[in-house]
Amino acid sequence: MDSTEHAGLSAAQRWLLTLSSLGVAVVIASMAALYTALPEIAADTGASQAQLTWIVDGYTLALACLVLLGGALGDRFGRRVTFIAGMVIFSLASALPLLQDSPTWLIIARAAAGVGAALVMPSTLSLISAGFPEERRGSAVGLWAGVAGAGAILGILGSGVLLEYWSWISIFVGLTITGALLSLAAFTVPESMDQTRPPLDPLGALTSALAVGLVVVAATEAPARGWLDPLVLGPAIGGVVAAAAFVVIENRVAHPLLDLRLFADRGFASGTAIVTVQFLVTFGMFMLITQFFQLILGYRPLMSAVAFAPMVVPMMAVSAVSPWLAARFGLRWITCTGLLMIGATLLVITRVEVDSGYMFMLWPLLLMSTGVGLCTAPATAAIIAGTPVEKYGVAAAVNDAAREVGAAIGIAIGGSVLAAGYSQRIAPALPSLPEPAREPVGDSLAAAMQIAERAGPTGQPLAEFAKSAFIHGMHQSSAALGFLTVGGALLIAFWTPGRRRMPPPAAVTPAEPRHTATSGKPEQAATPS
Known part of the structure; x- marks a missing residue:
């Protein structure tokens, strides 16, 4: 959003944009906040590599399953009240690990937090879309999308700071307090809803x-x-x-719940596919590289979080101008270029070795963040532009469902391929270990490193072999995600509209028959009350 537009916003609009951006940042940050804590969680709770995957994926799975319903509830009962209810559930669920911290209990708590996030996430975008005039809606959505794209990095950075001084439990304390404060702050924004109040x-x-x-x-x-x-x-x-x-x-x-005729709009359909692929590979990548920084390079949680921080700069900068680039050059060229940059990053990561340093990883991370910046805001704007105003909650939910389905599958693919590759490569070393050590060493690198450390100098060969096994699994996982991204980009390129079909961000044509059949008076229906 440029300075002229920002100066023309009312105080209420600036506060609405701030609160909605903070809401989506917290929800997405919560997905990645535990990445830096996974080795510590594995050591303290005895969680296996598969359980670590579900501790992360339980949240995104619940969010992805319920986000469409969350968007519909917001349209019918009010987007503000849905935001508040979701934040309350999110806060209470985030407090559950303070009572019990077994792996199973952590998975349940994270899934419950995902239920709350499914109410929050579509509410943030639909509140912005309904609360801003059409000529400024695209810029507001672009800023929201930039914050959403950077949310994962902010979550990793925030959790790294907490882990530097406290245990991993402090992450849940921070999420609980933040969610509670945002739920209270949401009472200060106006309500908006679909005035027709359709049945669920x-x-x-x-x-x-x-x-x-x-x-x-x-x-x-x-x-x-x-x-x-x-x-x-x-x-x-x-x-x-x-x-x-x-x-x-x-x-x-x-x-x-979802009018499938919306997918006849190529911008809406391709925007959904782009967001899905982008979040699939980025969250799968975050899970891999966070563990690489901590377990291979030996970074403390804060240092591993700081290692991701440079990604924020190109991501936010490119997100600010990518809607304009998409309007000028077409959605196809901008977003598919971004996806190819992300795919190239994953393929470069397959060349990482145990002795590779941080600088080898930095330039691929900057390349990926630039690609994410090119994809996020234009794809989100295309989804909103293809939707009637009174159904912005559902449009936001489709955007969010695409993100969460992608993130959940990406974490599943990244984590499970890593686990399978690690287990396959570490298997020859297990028969020579004492019986009690075999299962934990076979489950995760974090457990293997802990056992090797307790063994002293005699454990060094085990540590080196386990690191090699982890890198093997990381290569397989990165290759799977990279080829998936490149293939997805090439397929989406034939589907995505070019310059002539791409309207300016968030432009809506109310005269289209598909819209007027259900809209009535769309601008009045979504006016905040």
């Missing part, structure tokens, strides 16, 4: 949640078990069936 779509909500949840479970378990394992094949088939049922239901009910 419980079957659509159920089938969408099942489709997302089952597919993510299958993606998480497949690398370790294989795609033909019953615990993988069953959820995968169930997810496809649930997705098909969701499509049938949404095409038949009078008031669908």
Whole structure:
């Protein structure tokens, strides 16, 4: 948002933009906040590599399953009250690990926090979209998207500061306090909702949640078990069936949870795909590199967080101008260039070795953050531009669902491929270890390093072998994510509208028949009350 536009905003609009940006920053920061703490959590709780994946993914899975319902609830009952309710649930769930810190309890607590986040996240974008005039909405969405893109890095940095002075429990204390303060602050912003108050779509909500949840479970378990394992094949088939049922239901009910005709708009559809791929690979990458910094380079949590900090600069700077670039050159060229930059970063990471230093990692991280900046704001603006005003809650939910489904699958793929590669490579060393040490060493590098440290000089060969096994798994995971990104970028390039089809960010054409059929008086319907 340039200085002229910013100067023309009212105090209420500036506060609304600030609060909404803080809300989305906290929700996304919470996804990545535990990355720096994973080695400490593994050491303190005995969590395996698979459990560590679910401690992170339980949050994103719950968020992805319920975010569409969260957007619909905001449209019907009010986006502000939905934001407040979500923040309260988020805060209470974040406080649960203060009472019990077993791996299973952590997974449950994170999933409960994801339920609250599913209410918060679409509310932040829909409050902005309904609270700003059309000529300034694109800039506001661009700033929101920039903050959302940087949220993961801010979460890693904040948790690193906390871990420098306190234990990993302090992260949950910080999330609890922040959520409580934001829930109180939200009472100061005006309410907005869809004045037609359409009935909810419980079957659509159920089938969408099942489709997302089952597919993510299958993606998480497949690398370790294989795609033909019953615990993988069953959820995968169930997810496809649930997705098909969701499509049938949404095409038949009078008031669908998600109007599937929105996907006929190429900007809306391709924007959703771009956001999904971008978050899939970036969150999978964060999980890998955070552990690399701490377990391979030996960085303390704060230092590993600071190592990510340079990514914020190009990400925020490029996000500020990328909507203008997309309007000038077309959504296709800007976003697909960004995706290719992200994919190239992952492929470079496959060349990392045990003795690679930080500078080898820095320039790929800067390249990735530039690619994220090119993708995030234009794709989000395209999603909003293809939606009638009174359905901004659902549009925001689609954007957020794309982010969370991508993040959940990315963490699942990144973490589970890493775990499978590590287990495969470390297996030859296990028979020579004492029986009590075999399982923890086979589960994670963090446990192997702890056992090697207790063994003194005789444990050094184990530490080196375990590091090599981790790098092997990291290479496999990075390659999988990198090729997926490049392939996705090339496919999306044929689908994404070019310059002539890309309207200015957040421009809406109310005269379109698809919109007027459901809109009535869209600007009045979404006016804050």
